[in-house]
Amino acid sequence: MLNPASSPIYEVPQHVLQEQDNFEDDPKFCHLTLTNAAPAELEEEALLSEISDLEKREAAIEIESARLLVLRDSYIARIDQELTLTQISQERIASAIAARKRVLSPVRRLPAEILQLIFLFTLESVPQQMFDDDFGWWKFTTPCYTLLPLQLVCHQWRNTVVDFPQLWSTIYTQFPVFDNTHWQAEDSNLISRIRLHLYRSKSCPLSIALYPRARQHDTVPSDLIAILLPHAPRITALHLFLEYSQICDLSTFAKELRSLTILTIANTTFEREDESADQEFEPQSLFEACTRLQHVNFRDVRYPSARIALPKTSVTSISATHPYLPDGKFYTGTTATEIHGILRDYPNLQHLLFTMEDDHRYLDEWNMVIAHNLVSLDITHFPRAETQVQDVLDKLTAPSLTEFRLAAEPGLDSSDRSELFSSILDMLERSNCPLQHFEYHSTYILPAHVTRLLQCTGPTLEYLALEDTASCERGMMTALVSALYMREQDMPAPHLRHLSVVGPVSIDRGTGEQFYVDSFIAMVLMRQSIAPLRRLHVGWGPGGSDGYLLDDVKEGLQRLRKMLEWFTLNGGLDFTCYCRFVQD
Secondary structure (H helix, E strand, O other), X not given: OOOHHHOOOOOOOOXXXXXXXXXXXXXXXXXXXXXXXXXOHHHHHHHXXXXXXXXXXXXXXXXXXXXXXXXXXXXXXXXXXXXXXHHHHHHHHHHHHHHHHHHOOHHHHOXXXXXXXXXXXXXXXXXXXEEEOOOOEEEEXXXXXXXXXXXXXXXXXXXXXXXXXXXXXXXXXXXXXXXXXXXXXXXXXXXXXXXXXXXXXXXXXXXXXXXXXXXXXXXXXXXXXXXXXXXXXXXXXXXXXXOHHHHHOOHHHHOOOOOOOEEEEEOOOOOOOXXXXXXXXXXXXXXXXXXXXXXXXXXXXXXXXXXXXOOOOOOOEXXXXXXXXXXXXXXXXXXXXXXXXXXXXXXXXXXXXXXXXXXXXXXXXXXXXXXXXXXXXXXXXXXXXXXXXXXXXXXXXXXXXXXXXEEEOOOOOOOOOOHXXXXXXXXXXXXXXXXXXXXXXXXXXXXXHHHHHHHHHOOOOOEEEEEOOOOOOOXXXXXXXXXXXXXXXXOOOOOOOEEEEEEEEOEXXXXXXXXXXXXXXXXXXXXXXXXXXXXXXXXXXXXXXXHHHHHHHHHHHHHHHHXXXXXXXXXXXXXXXXXXXXXX
């Protein structure tokens, strides 16, 4: 075969190795490369000539290498450019596909009535207030205003939003500061927005929330009241984040609240009141004429019912709550005397929720109260307030009560006194009420308490939660198992569907009896076959010095989970459990 390199017209590339490049392996020069002998004169001339030729080839190779590098870079640049164009085309095509899919989206076929219901979920909620320790005042969550962006989406959505008065019937606004040029532009937008809401809400019932932008406000701006006053007769929900003195300035406005059914008053006072002035104020009667008022919520208001007179026959729900602030910034809240008065003076009261502090006042001189219509009682107590809660319960009979909840403020130590639970049981037995929902998250529970509780509530009880924040008496879990176990065809608490038990399991030092998980498992399996639970929550741990039981508790919970696996998959049981270490 003909070698192209042997052709006289074929130019060999400079970078291709040739025979003369292999100098060290050339046998003709072994006497020079393998020894230290000097070359002869003719050999030296030949070597110099070859070196000259090789240097020329080296320079040519460098030029060729540079050319190839430039060529490579140009190819890469062209490829990158092609890739960029390809990616742009891909994005445009994807966008075109997405645009066509949006056009075909079922959302575009939703009737206006469905869109309006969806838009209702975008409405802002009542602002939440939080105390700022550094600032020494309240901060408010910023409402997320969505109505104006919704109406900018498209012509159809704009018509749907504008033509739905209920969407515009919720107005939650800060006070405008009309005498402050710094806020002038923002106030102008604020007032325009309020007027727009009032106009587009037409004749719909209104929900109004007013809260201050800064604590320098002495009164509610009269300009704001003037805007709202003509629409006051259709206000059904009013939320006031105001100081007591500011609320008193709303008497003219309150007289027009003929449709008011929900009232929330949150006191934003940041200084502790003078204790010598307790209950020496005259109740303000500005809301007493609101004969349709049913639901009243007080937050951070001291002696609320003594400050604000309410229509006693129409109110069916009262809540009076405040956070626990241990540093003494506030001394707010309800007292046992005031709760007793509420239960006595509001004959149609159905729901009562309150927090209780220790105020060293007792109800020994008060008579028994029968709250005929009370169906729900929810109590949260702060440290050392158990006695005040007992006072309220010892004076109460509630024959219609169906829901009871009592809890200690989370994170606070509870005492080891069992009198509080005894007072609850006495009230339930005295009331002979059809209790369905019972929650307890507070002080000591004795085994006998559990037995009494199931005896007096068993026929109607559907929800039972015993989640002790402190410690339980030895044997409480055993007593619970015994009280819920079926004997002689008699099923205790036959309607029980929710059971939540959180607390320590341990050994009774008096009898040496240990709580056995097997008995609890047997009780649950027995109930699942006859009166099945729908929700079971278990939180166990060794109590006190019984830390060596931790492994037994973990193993027991694993067996419980395994035994109930079929019911969780096929029997409609929602089961959760965890293991904790409890210190008495």
